[in-house]
Amino acid sequence: MERSMQNFVSVIIPVYNREIELKRAIKSVLNQSFQDFEIIVIDDGSSIDIKRIIEEFNSDRLVYLRNEKNKGISFSRNRGISLAKGDLIAFLDSDDEWLKDKLKKQIEYLNNTQYRIVHTEEIWIRNGKRVNPKKRHTKSGGNIFIQSLELCLISPSSVLIKKEIFEEYGLFDEDLLVCEDYDLWLRITAKEEVGFIKKPLIIKYGGHSDQLSRKYEAMDKFRVKSLIKLLNTVELNDYQKKAVIETIINKSNILYNGAIKRGKVEDAEIYKKWLTEISK
16 A cells, blocks of 8 residues: 655755764654654765765665755755655754654644644754854744844744645745745745744754855845845735835845945945845
């Protein structure tokens, strides 16, 4: 008899040149109290032997795929989504970790509410020490589109989402080097309310040198690109449209002033063009 994919979770873990962290991430999935899942590890062209690490677990739940060259986290996640067998998708960054009841509590939540996406509170570890998120990072549920314009308020590692959502709102934007999650969540939250579990169910580790957020300066540059695209591709109501335009203007002004101060003339011209076009 063919297995039912209802409540079957496809866990997608992109990885690039991480070994110790990847092992920790995989163990945290294998140790879940809910056990109906597959783990799809996407090796994004690593120079270390990721396949060997996967084989050490000797688990038929693990699926290993390799990109022949480094294609980026969006490409890797999208590849995982396209091959996922489950009706539920979960992401886990290779440097993060789930707590034992993460999937169990989220599945119970989705099965007893109208939501199709749910995220959770999280524990932050920076450079080996627990830290408290700032007020601007406060998590919540419901209609969170407006508060999500400032910065990304949903961690990919904390999400459980029905696969059908990607058919309606699209996949991760592979042209964005960073803020690809910010971009996707805005497309979804513009139309969809989000479930939220207040209990921390993941551990996010930060402070290490290979974090994408540390690799790129001026993260708002990518957020503004996403917001401009949102205006042109998603049907927003008047309130949403006004908030998006205000956010573009505010962020572009800050970027422009910063570029002028640092003598980055070419960047300043880009931000000035955004301000001119959005003000028409």
